[in-house]
Amino acid sequence: MSAQESIPVWLDCDPGHDDALAILLASHSQRIQLLGISIVHGNDTVEHCAKNALRILWACGVKGIPVYKGIQRPLVREPKFCPEIHGIPGEQGVAGMCGYHFPDDIIFSDPNYKVEDTHGVLAMATAIKANPKKVTVVLTGAQTNFAFAIRMYPELKDNIEKVIFMGGAIGLGNTGIAAEFNIQIDPEAASIVFHSGLPLVMIPLEVTHKVLVRNNILEKLANIDYEQATAPECTNEKKDLEKLPHRHLEYREASDAVERRKRMQLDSQKAVISKLTRFSSKFAECFYQLLTFFQTTYCKEFGFESPPLHDPCTIFYLTHPDSFQTLSLYVDVETGSEKCLGRTLCDINSLSKQQPNVLVCTDIDVDIFWKNMLHCLQLASKLSPMNNK
Template sequence: MEKIILDCDPGHDDAIAILLAAGDPRVELLAITTVAGNQTLPKVTRNALSVCAIAGIRVPVAAGVDRPLVEPQRVAEDIHGDSGLDGPALPPPAFELDGRHGVQVIVDTVMAHEPGTVTLVATGPLTNVALAMRLRPAIVERVKRVVVMGGAHTRGNTTPAAEFNIAVDPEAAEAVFRGAWEVTMVGLDLTHQALATDELHERVRAIGGEVSGFVLDVWEFFGETYRTVFGFRHPPIHDACCVAAVIDSAVFTTAKADVRVELRGEWTRGMTVVDFADVPAMRHGSSPGDFRTEVALELDWPRFADLVVGAIGRLSASA
């Protein structure tokens, strides 16, 4: 069983990631930590607790950092609404927040388990993860790997060059990508293949129950904003791709690369600059040891859809 900490900023797609992590028996969800991103920290933290309440999830939930390391705070209200999770009815929390800071929960949880057994799944800005590295550098050698929803090797969605999670806190992202640990970058090139299609809606509708209804409400609101803002026919389920990769390594293909985050460009700040290893080493200034990030490329959509439907079905059956 894969042990994970889910660091997130719910967020419609984060909500599906939480459900997938809690609803698949191949994953042990150790803790949920929240970070300011899609909305302010109080709002995304409340959303995390509400998702747990809907699905009967009982794990430590802790609030982390409320702003980026350097950048002014920005939120994605145009995509996720004023609450950060507009659309579905959100029940009150069923339990209290963990009293520790989210960064401390990451450190404590990693250090409490055997080296190489805990995966960090980060689906928001990487501020909490970067500060956990600074607070306790020993976690870098103990973490199994870090799976990041963020970046792209083609184009961004917040600027022409930068994806939202990286653009919000590029300094934190650069620290994580430069860390001496294994990173998997699940960027827009992959997540834009993970669409909540009509077929997926029908499969979830057939499950019935409160959890199924919540997911459909999530996709209805998220789908409308993606149609309006980006012209998508169906909304992408970005963050669930990261959890899916932990459950089933065959859910997408990857290529090894050296990933750097642009911090100074006037038009490119927050861009993930991807140097793939299949070009001659040193051609773009990367040394052989720099190629330690796996960049997600191609999704097996039927496999991904089965994981999502299966998790929702299990949570519905136990609710």
């Protein structure tokens, strides 16, 4: 891909702290043309998540990206939200995304930051059909909106380049014993997508759990305006990432989870660092506080000393696919089991004899990811109205 080429992208999400960083990365990556954002149920209600998307776009100084409210519940099940990780809006005087109090009176009085009237599914379908180039669809929440779109408008598939989604796991889940949250809350929608015949790229927990917001990253974020703004080079040379036999992926994830739980039981609060009192800008303070809130909840719920930043991995894959290791696998979704509902069944040993339908990521170059993320954070800070004196 030449430097002049851009990738048309439709983002479907449920902000969500990690979705917020996915929005930032998508809107400040020079090779991405972000066509629009549709909101799906998940981390919170569609109403709250849509407002969060607008808050983040405002904080990043981005105008002209339309936001649409999509489907408010799973296709056939009752909705399930995630307040234990992303917080409950309104608690402790927090407006919107827990961890930072956004100036809603300023944001929502600006006509550039209004939710569009068109339904998210219709807006997605219209944008994909109308675009002169094939569109890449990125899903960082439940797959309800997209499943509904390709069922209502099957002709969309002709103008879709690929679908990249954060969700599922090769092994253990996170909010279910066997399932990952995004797939678990609407497994029927995921099943439609998995069997759509479209090129699919799955970024599972095994990969996103490597992209940790460690204390050194938080320190760089607090001083983001002083960091070097050099974008990482995108080359065709693959870095030697850790290689494990396929059958060992699940067992390592299990071992890691046990160790995290042991640390949490010893003293979960040791993982939460003290809040800094100095920041290079208001923007830096905002995103630092958002991620330290995320750190606190992940420590409490899962024993992570540093929280995994799941959703931006999808955007990073778009611009740096060679920074990932992958396997072509047949993957299905469990929709009939009460105990294993939503589990992604990754046939790593080809026992089903089915043709692979998903390109499953198994590793990521974390160093390049953070160089790219910090670069885009600094670009966003330069444009942010939060820094206006």
